[in-house]
Amino acid sequence: MRRDMVDIMEMAENQGRASGEYSEMWSGSYREGFRLKESDIDIMFWPNDHRVIWDLSQSQYYNTHGQTLILCDCSDSPPGFTLLYLLSPSRNQVIQGACVRVNSEYYISSSEYRMIWCSATLPDSIPHGPCVSGVISGGAEYEFAHCFVSDFWPPSASSWIDRCHSWPKPHIANEIVKNGCHFVPVGHKLGRHEHNEWRISFSFAEHKLVYAMNHCQFLTYGLLKLFLTEIINNGLSDEDKLLCSYHMKTAVFWVIQQNTLQQWCPQNLLECFWNCYKLILKWVYDRVCPNFFIPQNNMFLSKVHGEAQHQLFIRLYGLYENGLAFLLHSPSIRSCNINVLYNPRLSICTNENTLISETRFDKELWREIHTIIIIVVMGISCVNRVVDLCGFYVTCLHTIEQMIDLPLLTQYQVVMLQKLTAIVIQKTAFILHIATYTNENKLWYRADKISCHMVKLAAKFGCITDMLYIAMYYYKTLGYMEALSIIEMIKVKLAQPYVMYLSNVDTKMYTEAVGGQSWSTKIKKAVDRDIQLDNDIHYINELVPEQQSALQNSRPSLRIPLFVLLYMLEILCYRHVDTSRIQTALDDLQTLVHHDQGQLIPLLYRDISWQILGICQQVTGNLQAALYSYQQSLRHEPFHKIQTTTEMRIQETCHRLLN
The missing domain is CATH 1.10.1410.40 (Poly(a)-polymerase, middle domain)
Incomplete structure (x- = not known):
């Protein structure tokens, strides 16, 4: 199941990239199916318009107007390592910036390339071997390796082909050889050119062998x-x-x-x-x-x-x-x-x-979907400098449409695509609303109708959580009563004893309610996760400063506990339609944030949860309580990197208290 989920997401990512500049491959123990404590998430990225060749005769297979060729020079490197000689100037500024002169020729320096990408990734990332390493929500570690690819099998590995008599099977060996190899930016510690050498990587071959x-x-x-x-x-x-x-x-x-x-x-x-x-x-x-x-x-x-x-x-x-x-x-x-x-x-x-019981297996399934989606957002942020976000997500939808018709899709891959469809439709709806904002009532009404239909459609594909995006859209378009109606519907669904949230579930109730049913049914009826707000898209005006602060610190999204955002929307809507009911919703939010023991608010999300409580207290006029909440936000682990905005809100609140 784990392998199927990663396989389908990798395929969707590579086929759906808007710019087509980079491809990716998940590797390591996470790709292989392990979920041990040390199982980090390894992803390799490489530029599509650069290819490594082993000798000049292989250049005949490429259009040099569209491909920049790189030649291996293994003459002065230990086995398994090589220098990479750039045959012509690269249009890629990162690659060109990593070039150094070795023996009167220009080579791509592995250490320079690694350092450039390290500075371009998340701010708390550190170099680790050939990779850029860091931690995502939940404590899982990631390692991103920016590398190069060769379509040809290394001559120094030809003996491996001759050894494949009994294992792996011929068709697997042929697929491995046909897909060539990669080059990751790390040199041999005893080599003469340690800082400029690249290690030959067989990551594709290895995960195929583990699968075998x-x-x-x-x-x-x-x-x-x-x-x-x-x-x-x-x-x-x-x-x-x-x-x-x-x-x-x-x-x-x-x-x-x-x-x-x-x-x-x-x-x-x-x-x-x-x-x-x-x-x-x-x-x-x-x-x-x-x-x-x-x-x-x-x-x-x-x-x-x-x-x-x-x-x-x-x-x-x-x-x-x-x-x-x-x-x-x-x-x-x-x-x-x-x-x-x-x-x-x-x-x-x-x-x-x-x-493994059905409930435990389902927990694992939803956790896999959740983690993979987080990593995908990080990958897009770190590699794809997407400008036309709407065009990007339309391309994603087209890719999903093509993939749905693929033969031999497993049931796990279908539910992964189902969730991915919901996410892409949601994002497209909000981007479309912003992109088509106009003073012409007729055009605005038409665009609004389409976007509203899209968020409702996404909720049909996704889980209960996805209904909250409908409420966010109504709030954004001043439909406060409609938003409150959706919030009440969500509360009814969340009150059911069989609902699974953050892996917390009553096993007996869950089994009785949805046991034996399809995962498509389960995800719509009994599954909840936290809310992910991409910082490139503005969903709620009151959270825009937090999104901007996080984005400046290379945080691609805000991750907000479901109930925190639910109460926030309720408070914001009541402020416009029924102020007498604000205090009840505010008390619910305050009780949750003050007293939750990790059941509904994960520890890593307490910074944003206290921040949201402070915002709600501030907009309702309770400045002293808001000041305390902002100060609490600063005391927790700064997972979302919103400290700049928190300090700004503290200054603003103090100023208003003094005046």
């Missing part, structure tokens, strides 16, 4: 990852960690391809793990970890050597002498049924249908 694993092979890979993080690297700083997840993945690849096991099945899970562990132990002893695609690239060369290597081997060998019981040092493994460690003949249940 059977269930036991994937479980073995996961077991190795837990062993690494919870036993070997537990408590170590990044500098002291000699082994990484990529070494574990490489070991599984080699063991599968060398076919050293009779059968990869759950009953043999511990034997499979043991074989991989012994291979890693041998690598550490020999100080050689051969890259799976380019064996000449010894991935231990720059770090696993000397006293550090000796101590690591002693530790690993000590665990080896203790046997499989050392896995009990892993909290994740220890929390499971451990009888199998003492009696390996016991069978191991790995059937998710019996291990």
Whole structure:
């Protein structure tokens, strides 16, 4: 399910980009289907109008008027690394700005390229290896790698093709070779041109190989990852960690391809793990970890050597002498049924249908959709400098329309496209309203009718939360009574005991109400999430200063708890139609913000929640309470980067109190 969701979103992103300047590929353990604590979200971006070639004869396959070619120069680099020589000046200012002179020729410097993109990403991002790293809401880490692509398989990896006799299957191997490779901006630490070299990346090949694993092979890979993080690297700083997840993945690849096991099945899970562990132990002893695609690239060369290597081997060998019981040092493994460690003949249940309830699976599904949407907004913000937002979203809708007719779409991909459709229609409606604002009543009325119809249509595709966009639209167009009517409808739906919000749900009620029904039905009837307001689009005038402040700090959106925004809209509407009911709504909002323990307001969203409470108190004339709320907003983690606006509101409130 997780893989299907990422696959369809990646496809939609690449087919629907308005400018077409960049393509993307999700990679790493998140793409592979893991959701462990260390499973960060890796996305690679590369310019479509630049292609890397291995020799000049390959230039015949390109139109050099539309493509800028880059030539690999591996002559003075360690195996698996290369210099990138720009054959002609690039129209891309970032690429041109990263060029340096090496041996009288212009090459693209990996360190310069990485530094330029780091400064262009979110303000709290930091360089990490070849990537730009940071944290999104919920604590998940992301890593964006800005790279280049080659349509050709590296000559230095030709031996890999010859090894593919039993695994992977020929059609998978052919697809991998046909898609070439990538180049990520990091050099070899022992190379002569460390700051200018690029590492050859096989990320596409790797996720295809992981997809090609059977269930036991994937479980073995996961077991190795837990062993690494919870036993070997537990408590170590990044500098002291000699082994990484990529070494574990490489070991599984080699063991599968060398076919050293009779059968990869759950009953043999511990034997499979043991074989991989012994291979890693041998690598550490020999100080050689051969890259799976380019064996000449010894991935231990720059770090696993000397006293550090000796101590690591002693530790690993000590665990080896203790046997499989050392896995009990892993909290994740220890929390499971451990009888199998003492009696390996016991069978191991790995059937998710019996291990995971319908409600838990649905929680995971909605969480996946939510997280992927957040990352997509970040990706658009960091790579696509979209000017014509309306045209961009129209292109997205056209792309979704084409994808709906694709054969073999899974049920997970359909519900992902359903949610994506709702989001795109909502955004288009608000942009269309702004873009068609005119003094001509007839034209305005027509545009307003279309936009209003669009937000209503989006609510039919989306979850209960999406109805709130209808209320926002009515408020924006002065339809206060209509907005209040929608708010009352939402309250009735939210009051149902089976509604799932932020993964909080009454399992029994949820199962009785929507158990066994389609996800399209569930998402419309029983699912809620927080509200995402893109900072490029103005939804509520009272929040525009917060959006501008966040946008100046490269925050692409405000993420507002559903109930906070619901009460805010109610207060703002009552201010225009029935002031006697404002205080009740304000009391509800104040009680929620003051006393919620993370059930309805996630900790990361408390800055914006206190801010909204302050705005509502200020517009209703309670300046002293508003001042206190703004001060509380500053005391919480500045996730939304709205401190500038908060300080401005504090100054304005103090000025009004003094006068």
